[in-house]
Amino acid sequence: MKPKKIAKHIQKNPRYQAMALLTRVEGEQAYSNLLVNQVIEENNWSPEDAGLFTELVYGTLSRKITLEYYLRSFLKPDQSVEDWVFQLLLISLYQLEYLDRVPAYGIINDAVDIGKAKGHGGIGKFINGVLRNVQRQGVPDTSLISDELQRMSIELSLPKWLLKRLIASIGKEETVALGLSLFEPSKVSARVNTDVMTREQALTALKEEGFDVESSAISPVGIVGKKGFLAGSHLFETGALTIQDESSMLVAPSLRLEANHQVLDACAAPGGKTTHIATYIDAHQGQVHALDIYEHKTKLIKENAKRLQVEQKITTHISDARDLEQAFPSRDTKFDRILVDAPCSGFGLMRRKPDIKYSKNPKDFEKLPELQYEILEAAAKKIKQWGIIVYSTCTILEEENQQVIDRFLANHPDFETIDVLGSQMVPKAVKNQSVSLYPHQYMTDGFFICCLKQKG
Structure with a gap:
C-alpha cells in the first residue's frame, strides 16, 4: 500500500514536522x-515558524512524562493509538497547557487537519474528541497522587530511578529545583577565540551584526546570546567565535x-576544549596532543x-585513551x-538534550565508571612530576564523578586534589575542592571538574 500523499502546506506546517520528528525519536531512538x-x-521556514517548531519539539520532550500522564487520563485503558497520533496529541496538549500565543480552537483545528491529512476523517474526529475533552475537563491534578516519588516523577518529568539518585546526592529540595530548571530553554553561549580578538571586541562586533548578547558571568571568554543564531555570525565563520557551553569553558x-x-x-573530539587549551599555548614552545x-x-x-586558527598548536593522534x-x-x-574529559552518560545535558532523561537507564552506563577510572590510571603514568591531571565529565551522577576520584586517590597516594582555578565564578558548585555544577545553579549544562596534582 502506497503511503498517503499529504498536501505541501500540511507537510510544511511546524506542528506536522514536530509530530514527525518526535515519532522518529520515539521509534528509532x-x-x-x-x-x-x-x-x-x-x-x-521563517524565524517565527522555526522558533515554533523548536519550541514544540523541546517543550514536548522536556515534559514527556507529565504530558503522557495527562493524555492517558483521556484515553480508554489499554486503548491502542498509532505512534504519530499519540505524538500529535502530546504536542497539542503541550500547546494547550504551556503556550498562550495560539488560541485553543486554533490548536485543535490544526491538529484535526493534520490528523485527517495523514490519516483519515475518523482519526480527525478522534483527535477532536480527545482535545475537546481536555479543554472542557482540564488536566488531572497531580497533587492528588499519594505516592510522593510517583508525583515528583510526573511533575518534573524525570524517571523514578534518576530522582532517587539525585535526592540521595543533593536532597529533595535541590532535586525539585533542578527538575523545574530543565523546563527552561537552554542559553546559547559561545567562547571568544582570544588569539583573534578580545571579548569586548567580539561583543561590539556581534551587536553591530544585530545580535543581542552579553558577557558570561561564569567565564571571562564567554558570551551569552539572548537572541540570534550565533553559529551563523560572521565571527563564527571567521574563527573568532565557537559555540561552547559556559560550564565547559571552566575546564x-x-x-x-x-x-x-x-x-x-x-x-578530545570534537575539539571544543582542545582549541580552548590551545589559546594558552605558544606554538613555538608548547603543543596540545589531541587523542x-x-x-x-x-x-x-x-x-x-x-577554523579557529590554532592548528599549528595541535597534533592529533588516533588511539585508545586507556592505552x-x-x-x-x-x-x-x-x-x-x-x-581527561571522560566519556560519560551525559546527564548534565538534559536541558538541551531532553531525550537523555528517557532513553537511558542505569544498565546503559554501569560500565562507564570502570572505563573512566582506566583512562585516569593511564593518564597517571604519563604525567610529569608535579604535573596536573584534570578530570571532567558532563554528567551529574556521583558514581561517574566523585566516586571515580575517590577510588583513584585511594590507589594513588602520590596524587592530591587542588582547587579548581576559576571555581570562584561558580561558588554554589564547589564541593570537596571540585566543581559539581548542576543545571539549576547557573542555568548551564551540568558539569564536574576535579584537579589532581602529582606530588612527586
Whole structure:
C-alpha cells in the first residue's frame, strides 16, 4: 500500500514536522538535537515558524512524562493509538497547557487537519474528541497522587530511578529545583577565540551584526546570546567565535596552563576544549596532543582547529585513551598537563538534550565508571612530576564523578586534589575542592571538574 500523499502546506506546517520528528525519536531512538537543525534547513521556514517548531519539539520532550500522564487520563485503558497520533496529541496538549500565543480552537483545528491529512476523517474526529475533552475537563491534578516519588516523577518529568539518585546526592529540595530548571530553554553561549580578538571586541562586533548578547558571568571568554543564531555570525565563520557551553569553558583554565606546556587531551573530539587549551599555548614552545579512538573524530578536531586558527598548536593522534603507553611508547614522553574529559552518560545535558532523561537507564552506563577510572590510571603514568591531571565529565551522577576520584586517590597516594582555578565564578558548585555544577545553579549544562596534582 502506497503511503498517503499529504498536501505541501500540511507537510510544511511546524506542528506536522514536530509530530514527525518526535515519532522518529520515539521509534528509532534518534537524537532530537541532531534532527531539529536538519528539519529547519530542509523547510526554509521563517524565524517565527522555526522558533515554533523548536519550541514544540523541546517543550514536548522536556515534559514527556507529565504530558503522557495527562493524555492517558483521556484515553480508554489499554486503548491502542498509532505512534504519530499519540505524538500529535502530546504536542497539542503541550500547546494547550504551556503556550498562550495560539488560541485553543486554533490548536485543535490544526491538529484535526493534520490528523485527517495523514490519516483519515475518523482519526480527525478522534483527535477532536480527545482535545475537546481536555479543554472542557482540564488536566488531572497531580497533587492528588499519594505516592510522593510517583508525583515528583510526573511533575518534573524525570524517571523514578534518576530522582532517587539525585535526592540521595543533593536532597529533595535541590532535586525539585533542578527538575523545574530543565523546563527552561537552554542559553546559547559561545567562547571568544582570544588569539583573534578580545571579548569586548567580539561583543561590539556581534551587536553591530544585530545580535543581542552579553558577557558570561561564569567565564571571562564567554558570551551569552539572548537572541540570534550565533553559529551563523560572521565571527563564527571567521574563527573568532565557537559555540561552547559556559560550564565547559571552566575546564581549560583549571589546567593552570603556561605557554611552553606539553598538554595531552586524552578524549578530545570534537575539539571544543582542545582549541580552548590551545589559546594558552605558544606554538613555538608548547603543543596540545589531541587523542581520539576514531579517525573521523580526529578529523573534526582538525577542522575545528583550522577554523579557529590554532592548528599549528595541535597534533592529533588516533588511539585508545586507556592505552597511552602504546600511543606514546617512549618512557621519556610525559606531559605537563593532561585533560581527561571522560566519556560519560551525559546527564548534565538534559536541558538541551531532553531525550537523555528517557532513553537511558542505569544498565546503559554501569560500565562507564570502570572505563573512566582506566583512562585516569593511564593518564597517571604519563604525567610529569608535579604535573596536573584534570578530570571532567558532563554528567551529574556521583558514581561517574566523585566516586571515580575517590577510588583513584585511594590507589594513588602520590596524587592530591587542588582547587579548581576559576571555581570562584561558580561558588554554589564547589564541593570537596571540585566543581559539581548542576543545571539549576547557573542555568548551564551540568558539569564536574576535579584537579589532581602529582606530588612527586
